[in-house]
Amino acid sequence: MLENCKMCPHKCGVNRINDKLGICKAGAKIKIALVSLHHFEEPCISGDKGSGTIFFSNCNLKCVYCQNYKISHEGKGKEVTANELSNIFLAQQEKQAHNINLVSPTIYVEQIIEAIKIAKKKGLSIPIIYNCGGYENVETIKMLKGYVDVYLPDFKYFDDELALKYSKVKNYTKVAQDAILEMHKQVGSPILDDNGIITKGVIIRHLVLPRIY
Ligand code: SF4
Incomplete structure (x- = not known):
């Protein structure tokens, strides 16, 4: 897929x-900007021990209001191999993270699947969360079946003109709806464990953008 990249709905067709x-x-190698135990996601994701976030560099959305501008627009970060990423997953598990939280993973799906496969062989057992902006290819989401436990997509716009103006993407509404339907087909509605931590399902985030009218 990297030789003729159509991993996301932009379908650039470039040879990465x-x-x-x-x-x-984004190039062919995985690039990450931040690894942390995040305590400020939704309570069913962060719990009391934190969510094992990995922030990926670069992004297929170009949101003018992005709070991670240097990471997503300027590509700040460090390249890692799939094996190194699998070790990062395991280190998050060691730190008692409730889950692995892949933040803006869309443009590295192929490489992330490789890392998940390696990590599972080494003992990764906590849920994998796919935390994305909603601008996803259904075909790419289908590749994640069986690897992702929780989908955490944004549904940012119900207006394609606003999506183009503020995130520089076309047909956002239909693209995101189709992707979210596929996510729901795979993992269904949220299931929480006895401690109130999500183990499976879809949670959709809506953005509140002040002063857009
Ligand atoms: S992942 Fe990047 S290169 Fe590939 S189609 Fe999307 S925007 Fe284009």
């Missing part, structure tokens, strides 16, 4: 293996 860059500006 040969250092050609598409809209997201």
